[in-house]
Amino acid sequence: MRKILVIARHEFIATVTRKGYIFAVVGMPLFFLVIAAIPMIVETSGDGSSKERGAVAVIDRAGVVDFGLAAEVIEQVGATSDASSSLEPKKGLQLIPYEDLDRALADLQRRRIQACYVIESDYMTTGKVSVYVRDEGLFSRLNPKGERELYALLRASLVKGRVPEPMLQRVLRPVNLTSMKVSERGHVQPSESEWSEVTKLIGPFGMFILLTMAIFFSSGYLLQGMAEDKQNRVIEILFSSVTPEQLLAGKIIGLGAAGLLQVTFYALVLLIPSMVLVVTVQVGIGQILLSLVYFGLGYLLFASLMAGTGILGSTVQESNQLAAVWTISSMVPLFVLGPISESPHSALARGFSYFPLTAPVTMLLRISLTTVPVIDILVSVGSLIVGIFLAVRGAAKVFRAASLMYGKRPGLSEILRWLREA
């Protein structure tokens, strides 16, 4: 055991002091933060104040618009869109009456306004409205700013004074939706808003993402470490002091710890913005424990497979190519993330949960979404344990035989023979 810990410590320190690791740990969150910040910076920098950011000019040649309704209309449209499509409330949009098109176009060019709508004088008979936007590519013309707000303002202006006040309110806000959800057992209960549903999922789903990442990071390090040891020809020296099993165990512990440290750092980096957004990250203790079980089993499975594969190639690159077969198989559940998320108890989800290569990712995902039936947990844990047993035994056998083969890659028949041999 002492030697296993010596190996684990050495592998951990060797990995976490590498430039590549430090870049991945610190650089990646920074990179994503910068990517996320760019649109915000672009939007806020511009050349105008927040007031000008959402200003839209309206030239009413038909004399139908009641600008006194604008504020209320904008508020109602904003409230509807908040609840349906966007998590971020729209703020600062203004519909400003303009008289002169030339002046409006000049302001448009100077970026003082985002768009200019002209309600033509024959609007009442033709419905004709022209819109002027800056030519900034396809998307600027597809969805001009303030379009929904203007339509709502026109509707409200047209009926104001012609219908009773309550009806005007319904025109302004036709639906005050209450949504209910029906469980699989037929229980009906009020549904929370999408935003609160989403915040409830952030914790479990974040845990799913992080633990999945940890499995792949750590087993990736193991693959690389094994391939490097073989390329550097140190395995024979190591075998003069330790058994293949001790080497495998030491590497699995040391590199697993390096991978966990990496995602712990990511988790902390993610926690800070969620605290800023005042999102309560809710994760049940049962969810955490079960997820950790699948993380541990998943890591052991892929680490053993990667170790056995890493030793086969003559170079790191060659080993990476060989290991793609495991990486792709384990990623399959992510390709059907949508269907599994929509029905976490479907035959597809359950099938993937029972197969060792796809079980860790599928189960981590299902645990993050719903309460998984006990039978599914038992079957998937059982299949993973069998998978790990076979992978560890296979890796140790391949290890002993392949670690001393320098310069050539063993064929499939050779690998199968090693696996059959005692």
Added chain:
Amino acid sequence: MTAISLRGVRKSFDSLVAVDDVSLDVERGEIFGLLGPNGAGKTTMIRMIMDIIRPDAGRIEIFGQHLTERVKEHIGYLPEERGLYTRQKVLSVLEYFARLKGATRAQARQSALTWMERLGLTEMKDKKVGELSKGNQQKVQLVATLVGDPEILILDEPFTGLDPVNTRMVSTVIREQAAAGKTVLLSTHQMALVETLCERVFMIHRGRRVLYGHLDEIKRRYSDNAVLVRAAVDYRQCPLIARTVPENGTMRVYLNAGVQPRDFLAWLLQAGAEVEAFERATTPLEDIFIKVVQEGGG
């Protein structure tokens, strides 16, 4: 006391018999030469001794017991395929190898520093292994073998890639280790070094033993009844001689079958020759090696 013992050891890879019924004993404190042409089975034998590969048959014992993890800690192994962590610092690599041999952290550091100083590597302790010259990497490799203070040293081609200065230094280290009671199993192609270092040798060819025993005995066995003589005499007059070959200021004199060197010496004295030098000529190990390999047996 026997340090390494092999009895009836056999190993085959598919249809190729790499080591066939090999038995030998390496005594404690001796420098034992393991010889053989490329592909003869030397490295397979060494890997079986190290339990890196398992024999199909036979028994291998170190200090009278099977190779356990504890026993492994007493063996320093320099494999033919050299390897180090090229991206790591010299000192930390050496400490790691010492710790795998059972040393505590403090012992590992002390031992690594001592050996580095001994081999002139102290200034390189904080450099990455990959930044060192090939010769210095070879020295680091040797230190990695010695750093655990092993009782047995198994060195597979330790002189490969070394210049004459470093070759002499490694030879000196090997001698010092033997003088300190350590056992050295030396596998090499450099016959001249084997002659100066080893007391006993084992030669393997096509997986089988072809020579085994004290070097002097083997050389005597393979000597071709010749003597090296420096004397002013007309050799053609001697009826005991088959032929003569000049050699470095002396004459290599091949005697007829059944003639003893003392008979020839008596003839020289009787002929009134002034004998400046007279010694039994031995066959260089290299010639024995080539002869055995060409004959394909012992």
